[in-house]
Amino acid sequence: MQVCEYDILVVGAGAAGMAVALACRRRNLRAAVVEREEEPGGILLQCIHNGFGLQRFGEELTGPEYAERYLREVEGTEIDVFCGTTAVRLTGGDAFRSVVTYSAKYGVREFRVGAVILAVGCRERNRGNIGIPGTRPAGIFTAGLAQRLTNIDGYIPGSRVVIVGSGDIGLIMARRMTWLGAKVLGVVEIMPTCSGLLRNVVQCLEDFDIPLYLSHVVTRIEGAGRVRAVEVAPWRNGQADSRNAFRLECDTLLLSVGLIPEHELARDAGVGISPDTRGPFVDANLMTNIPGVFACGNGLHVHDVVDYVSEESERCGRAAADFVTGITDTVKQIPLHAGANVRYVLPGTIAAGRSNLLSLRSMVECEAARCTLHRGEVELATKTFRHVRPAEMIRWNISAEMTDDMSREETQPLDITIQCVADDE
Amino acid sequence: MTLMQPARNKTTDAYDVVIVGAGVCGAAIARCLSGYDIRVAVVEKCADVSFGVSKANSGIVHAGFHHPADMLKTKLEIRGNMMFEKLQHELKFPFERIGILVLAFSPEEMEVCRRLCAQGRANGVPRLELLSAEAVRGMEPVLSPDVEGALYAPTGGIVEPYRYVFALMEAAQGNGATLLLHWELDRAERNGDVWELRARDSRRVRARWVVNAAGLFADEVSRILAAEEFRIVPRKGEEYLLQRGAAGYPNHVLFPVPSRHTKGMLVIPTVEGTMMVGPTAREIEDRHDVSTTAENLRRVFDGAKRMVPAISTRDIITAFAGLRPTLEDQDFYIDLSRRAPNVVQVAGIQSPGLTASPAIALYVKDLLKAGGLTLTEKADTRTDLPETTAVRRLSPEQVDEHIRRNPAYGNIVCRCENVSEAEVVEAIRKGHTTLDGIKFYTRAGMGRCQGGFCTYKILQILQRETNQPIETFTKRGKGSELILGRLDT
Numbered sequence: 001m002q003v004c005e006y007d008i009l010v011v012g013a014g015a016a017g018m019a020v021a022l023a024c025r026r027r028n029l030r031a032a033v034v035e036r037e038e039e040p041g042g043i044l045l046q047c048i049h050n051g052f053g054l055q056r057f058g059e060e061l062t063g064p065e066y067a068e069r070y071l072r073e074v075e076g077t078e079i080d081v082f083c084g085t086t087a088v089r090l091t092g093g094d095a096f097r098s099v100v101t102y103s104a105k106y107g108v109r110e111f112r113v114g115a116v117i118l119a120v121g122c123r124e125r126n127r128g129n130i131g132i133p134g135t136r137p138a139g140i141f142t143a144g145l146a147q148r149l150t151n152i153d154g155y156i157p158g159s160r161v162v163i164v165g166s167g168d169i170g171l172i173m174a175r176r177m178t179w180l181g182a183k184v185l186g187v188v189e190i191m192p193t194c195s196g197l198l199r200n201v202v203q204c205l206e207d208f209d210i211p212l213y214l215s216h217v218v219t220r221i222e223g224a225g226r227v228r229a230v231e232v233a234p235w236r237n238g239q240a241d242s243r244n245a246f247r248l249e250c251d252t253l254l255l256s257v258g259l260i261p262e263h264e265l266a267r268d269a270g271v272g273i274s275p276d277t278r279g280p281f282v283d284a285n286l287m288t289n290i291p292g293v294f295a296c297g298n299g300l301h302v303h304d305v306v307d308y309v310s311e312e313s314e315r316c317g318r319a320a321a322d323f324v325t326g327i328t329d330t331v332k333q334i335p336l337h338a339g340a341n342v343r344y345v346l347p348g349t350i351a352a353g354r355s356n357l358l359s360l361r362s363m364v365e366c367e368a369a370r371c372t373l374h375r376g377e378v379e380l381a382t383k384t385f386r387h388v389r390p391a392e393m394i395r396w397n398i399s400a401e402m403t404d405d406m407s408r409e410e411t412q413p414l415d416i417t418i419q420c421v422a423d424d425e
Numbered sequence: 426m427t428l429m430q431p432a433r434n435k436t437t438d439a440y441d442v443v444i445v446g447a448g449v450c451g452a453a454i455a456r457c458l459s460g461y462d463i464r465v466a467v468v469e470k471c472a473d474v475s476f477g478v479s480k481a482n483s484g485i486v487h488a489g490f491h492h493p494a495d496m497l498k499t500k501l502e503i504r505g506n507m508m509f510e511k512l513q514h515e516l517k518f519p520f521e522r523i524g525i526l527v528l529a530f531s532p533e534e535m536e537v538c539r540r541l542c543a544q545g546r547a548n549g550v551p552r553l554e555l556l557s558a559e560a561v562r563g564m565e566p567v568l569s570p571d572v573e574g575a576l577y578a579p580t581g582g583i584v585e586p587y588r589y590v591f592a593l594m595e596a597a598q599g600n601g602a603t604l605l606l607h608w609e610l611d612r613a614e615r616n617g618d619v620w621e622l623r624a625r626d627s628r629r630v631r632a633r634w635v636v637n638a639a640g641l642f643a644d645e646v647s648r649i650l651a652a653e654e655f656r657i658v659p660r661k662g663e664e665y666l667l668q669r670g671a672a673g674y675p676n677h678v679l680f681p682v683p684s685r686h687t688k689g690m691l692v693i694p695t696v697e698g699t700m701m702v703g704p705t706a707r708e709i710e711d712r713h714d715v716s717t718t719a720e721n722l723r724r725v726f727d728g729a730k731r732m733v734p735a736i737s738t739r740d741i742i743t744a745f746a747g748l749r750p751t752l753e754d755q756d757f758y759i760d761l762s763r764r765a766p767n768v769v770q771v772a773g774i775q776s777p778g779l780t781a782s783p784a785i786a787l788y789v790k791d792l793l794k795a796g797g798l799t800l801t802e803k804a805d806t807r808t809d810l811p812e813t814t815a816v817r818r819l820s821p822e823q824v825d826e827h828i829r830r831n832p833a834y835g836n837i838v839c840r841c842e843n844v845s846e847a848e849v850v851e852a853i854r855k856g857h858t859t860l861d862g863i864k865f866y867t868r869a870g871m872g873r874c875q876g877g878f879c880t881y882k883i884l885q886i887l888q889r890e891t892n893q894p895i896e897t898f899t900k901r902g903k904g905s906e907l908i909l910g911r912l913d914t
């Protein structure tokens with residue numbers, strides 16, 4: 001087993017991994033990236049549609065184009081990227097962090113490094129996770145797998161398609177399958193509102209006359225060999241209304257029912273996992289409870305827009321670089337909790353006397369919503385956001401002035417709440 | 426009779442014994458008979474071995490206290506149970522004797538445990554013990570505080586059913602038995618001393634003896650052979666698989682006290698660290714109905730949570746249903762046919778069929794002998810299978826050595842279960858060429874993401890290894906194609 005020493009090891013070469021590695025490299029640290037696929041780029045490589053990079057580059061790129069910009073930059077540096085290499089074990093430690101990797105090309109290696117950054121992305125929730133009853137035929141795919149099979153491998157997974165879940169991947173696949181010549185019979189969504197971006201509803205469904213069944217669920221899958229039909233029923237008061245159920249005859253079911261951060265490598269190392277994000281708990285430096293182990297990107301929490309993945313990862317890289325170079329962070333960190341109407345907030349602490357960029361998800365949908373940061377009864381900061389929806393992440397920058405006096409206060413935990421308000425407030 | 430020329434020609438279509446059905450019974454019988462100087466074939470209608478009842482069950486090696494001694498299934502259960510260490514030693518499938526606890530929640534239920542204990546002792550089950558509430562909670566900290574006591578059967582165990590069946594068949598084939606897949610028995614004629622068996626696609630084999638081990642379809646096969654009339658009633662069981670690391674993972678198989686027809690809703694730790702809860706038990710008409718329902722999900726979890734409160738539906742990775750092939754008297758029916766010549770019936774093999782299977786094989790061998798088949802032990806029988814390599818069970822140092830010999834051990838194909846390319850290739854080379862067959866052999870696709878990441882990789886490897894077009898690959902045989910076409914770019 002070969003031992004490799006670096007300052008930084010990044011696990012995963014998606015958007016997050018590339019950005020974090022570049023940020024570390026800018027600080028002249030020796031950085032390596034391991035990626036289990038044969039090529040770097042991550043999920044971006046299969047997203048051949050437009051819609052990436054508006055925030056970051058001010059222009060609309062496809063996924064591969066967005067990846068390409070970072071890849072070229074990485075190639076111009078001394079970052080070592082090892083593809084076809086899977087990280088299988090992570091261990092914390094006083095002297096160094098250890099990551100064991102398996103690879104057909106490099107054999108088994110142990111990376112001994114100052115900091116490990118987990119940029120491992122997420123996986124898709126599947127049928128078992130949402131418990132659709134019925135038979136278990138071929139023809140049931142997660143939407144991302146179907147996207148991969150069509151866009152990278154050039155296969156056609158089906159000809160009559162029903163899509164479960166109105167997330168962006170599902171919507172984009174509705175259009176993609178139609179372009180491939182398949183008939184998309186509908187998108188079935190349990191919630192009363194679509195969970196994807198509105199522009200995707202227009203461009204991917206309405207333009208192709210694909211029905212969107214809001215407040216509906218798939219109640220049964222039929223078919224012995226291949227999917228033959230699904231039964232769809234209205235969802236009323238937390239129950240399927242089977243009297244008004246109808247059948248859609250199809251050979252393919254695509255599931256776009258959410259993403260879960262790949263947290264197993266972290267969890268097995270003893271990293272605390274949040275039941276709300278399903279990713280690691282992190283502090284204001286995006287560091288986990290194991291010193292020197294950081295997380296960012298979809299492996300930390302699910303992002304809707306890649307530009308924010310890149311931004312978060314650069315921040316993570318700077319914090320990891322500080323850690324490795326021994327810039328000791330004496331800033332006081334105060335625990336931060338999700339309060340009323342907040343599904344989760346990240347990070348799990350606020351650094352006093354610094355500006356803090358918070359990512360939060362609302363549990364409610366409203367035209368205008370007020371976010372408030374509290375310490376007990378005291379309101380420390382507040383801001384109103386427009387068009388708040390559970391599907392879209394809210395980003396709120398708490399300025400340094402707002403947190404200035406926190407360093408002197410008791411470390412009583414803070415919490416953050418969301419409240420719908422009249423539009424003109 | 427011309428058939429018994431000493432032609433040990435492998436390609437012959439004439440056999441001394443043809444076994445219909447490659448489930449656990451057919452495979453165990455084939456392995457047992459492959460140790461003798463006769464020609465044996467197994468015909469199976471599915472695309473792979475163990476695709477019938479034997480793939481969807483609880484994987485428990487039962488102890489033998491559930492039924493009275495005068496039932497055939499009890500005798501075979503106890504005898505089969507004792508054979509598993511040796512079998513595992515020879516065949517290297519996953520098996521652990523972790524013990525069974527039957528939990529009582531009231532004095533009345535404790536009384537049932539006492540009765541089961543007495544019955545088990547009378548059956549000859551070793552080391553049964555009644556435990557107090559404190560004792561059982563000490564052994565099993567995840568239990569509900571409402572448990573008032575238990576019956577403990579340390580000889581109970583768990584096994585990975587398909588791996589066990591695959592290993593039995595591989596061992597049989599290693600000793601010369603023939604396996605014919607996609608071979609559905611459709612017609613049979615007696616021609617002098619010989620059975621002429623015809624498959625649905627018109628392939629033919631000849632046999633002196635036929636063993637009917639057709640599981641749910643044993644009644645149909647019996648009819649085809651013009652043997653006894655009986656009816657197999659499928660009793661459906663739905664089960665849920667929970668992911669590795671799920672809360673509530675117990676150290677023993679947990680049973681409630683049984684009702685008349687079922688052993689109740691169980692909590693079953695698997696050899697691989699996942700957990701199963703279930704099964705339900707309901708008699709149904711349709712022998713192909715392996716669907717699951719939302720209502721049963723609730724019943725299964727209510728039952729499981731009563732024993733282990735920490736269990737959560739959140740940890741479900743998948744659900745499945747299996748059908749128990751039952752006969753009216755609820756016993757196994759294993760005997761020489763009285764109506765058709767040279768036929769052995771192996772029917773009604775419901776639970777504990779998996780447990781009893783090695784004993785069923787011996788029993789069938791004795792019946793064949795009694796019926797006049799000469800069985801001479803072969804000198805060159807190989808009882809052992811080589812150890813297979815699973816990267817997830819090796820230390821990094823061991824993996825490094827394997828990669829040096831074969832780099833494909835370093836290419837992790839299934840990230841959830843840590844399955845390497847080399848393992849997938851091995852499965853394909855052993856004849857497991859469907860996605861389900863590869864999954865059962867390697868565990869690739871059996872983990873938390875259920876194939877979301879590895880499916881396309883496995884398709885690529887299949888294509889490379891078999892040189893077949895992508896459209897021909899299936900989940901579990903014809904009709905379950907995965908990809909419907911290709912983009913012409």
Ligand SMILES: Cc1cc2nc3c(=O)[nH]c(=O)nc-3n(C[C@H](O)[C@H](O)[C@H](O)COP(=O)(O)OP(=O)(O)OC[C@H]3O[C@@H](n4cnc5c(N)ncnc54)[C@H](O)[C@@H]3O)c2cc1C
Nearest residue numbers: 012014015016036042043051086087120121297298305306
């Ligand atoms: C299907 C889909 C469509 C999207 N569409 C849009 C869009 O239109 N516009 C937009 O702005 N955003 C979109 N997004 C969001 C955005 O693309 C993602 O949030 C972003 O690319 C995620 O980057 P990441 O690096 O965190 O994760 P990933 O890209 O998933 O990268 C993680 C990498 O880590 C590797 N890895 C994981 N574990 C290991 C290990 N143990 N060892 C080695 N390597 C490992 C993986 O192989 C992978 O390459 C989409 C996302 C998805 C999933």
Ligand SMILES: Cc1cc2nc3c(=O)[nH]c(=O)nc-3n(C[C@H](O)[C@H](O)[C@H](O)COP(=O)(O)OP(=O)(O)OC[C@H]3O[C@@H](n4cnc5c(N)ncnc54)[C@H](O)[C@@H]3O)c2cc1C
Nearest residue numbers: 446448449450477478479483485610640662747778779780
């Ligand atoms: C939910 C459930 C849980 C269970 N749990 C346990 C347990 O924990 N422990 C235990 O000991 N037992 C258990 N059992 C019982 C056990 O699974 C069965 O007893 C056993 O698998 C039966 O094996 P078999 O070989 O008889 O049948 P099968 O596995 O069904 O094999 C019969 C084969 O014959 C083939 N076939 C049928 N007709 C034809 C034809 N015309 N031509 C060619 N081939 C044909 C079928 O395709 C099939 O592969 C359980 C059963 C169920 C349903």
